[in-house]
Amino acid sequence: MKLAATKVPISTVWTSPDAPRDIDAPATAAVPDVAAWAKSMDTETRFGLHGRTLTQLLFAEPVLVRSERDGWSEILAPWQPSSQDELGYPGWVPSSHLGELPTSASDPVAITVPTATLLTEPGGRPVVELSFATVLASDEHADGYTRVATPDGGHGWLPDAVLRSVVEPSDADERLRLGEQFLGLEYLWGGTSAYGLDCSGLVHAVSRVLGLRTPRDAHDQADDLPNIPLDEVQPGDLYFFARPGKTIHHVGFVSPTGMLHASETGKRLENTPLTEDRRSTLTTAARF
Structure with a gap:
């Protein structure tokens, strides 16, 4: 296996090289346009992603390449x-x-807003639009900007106002505030970016911004994080849901309203009281 890094803003991970459909071409192009791809899909088309897409990689995210064939790479994503x-x-x-892993740098920072433009220099020309939860190593600060290392030996600059050091302490209020930026965003199976999130993708992305190494899927999140009694939950904790005898299929942040979550295909990210169906399938809770 060899080490590599994602050199595009968002790379969708597929079950196989044969999984993408014609309508998925914007996501698999050499220069993918995930925003246009997400916009092009109606609810029925989005349902068609089930069993095709798995997750998404963000800019500069490291991967292990297992094999290559016909222009595709079989990868493992260690940050997930x-x-x-x-x-x-x-x-x-x-x-x-x-592409190649970024050159040596330190002080990892994460993008805290839905999207941010990487620049050639402080106040300079735009290079590329990056998504929330993109984590980059930084090596210099000047005039309210931070210089970050990018794949293939490059560098770019981002405003300090859109960044957060991943080693800073965080609390429940910050978890909810970060997630609430995406209220109304349409659910995307396998999504971990500002252009679409699934339930566990929301939890994983928010956790990444806060420097927390949280599993990608809901059932793994439930297994990995410390479980707490349901009657002891506080805002910022996690609710997990499963039907009798089945694996956990849904997760959301406990909120003062009820739950902040990416509901399901055909719906949008919401912060609402628990429905009767949700209450009947609520199985456990966990705390970071």
Whole structure:
């Protein structure tokens, strides 16, 4: 296996090289346009992603490349822990989406807003639009900007106002505030970016901004995080849901209203009281 890094803003991870449909071309292009892809899909088309997409990689995210064939790379994503493989979440991405790991740098920072523009220099020309939860190593600060290392030996600058050091302490209020930025965002199966999130993708992305290494899938999150009694939950904790005899299928942040969560395909990210169906399938809770 070899190490690589995602060199595009968002690379969707697929179950196989044959999984993408014609309508998915914007997501698999050498320069993917995930915003246009998400906008092009109606609810029925989004349902068609079930069994096709798995997760998403963000800019500069490291991967292990297992094999390559026909322009595709079989990868493991170590920043996305999974019970499927101890080395990281498995799947397939276009090889054109991968480049060399960023050069040495320190002080990792995360993008805290839905999207942020990487610049050539402080106040300079735009290079690329990056998503929430993108984590980059920084090596310099000047005039309210931070210089970050990018794949293939490059650098760029981001305003300090859109960044957060991942080693800063965080609390429940910050978890909810970060998640609430996406209220109204349409659910996307396998989504971990500002253009679409699924339930566990929301939890994983918010956790990444806060420097927390949280598994990618809901059932792994429930297994990994300390469980707490349901009658002791506080805002910022997690609710988990499963039907009798089934694996956990849903997760959301406990909120003063009820639950902040990416509901399901065809619906939008919401912060609402628990419905009767949700209460009947609520199985456990966990705390970071």
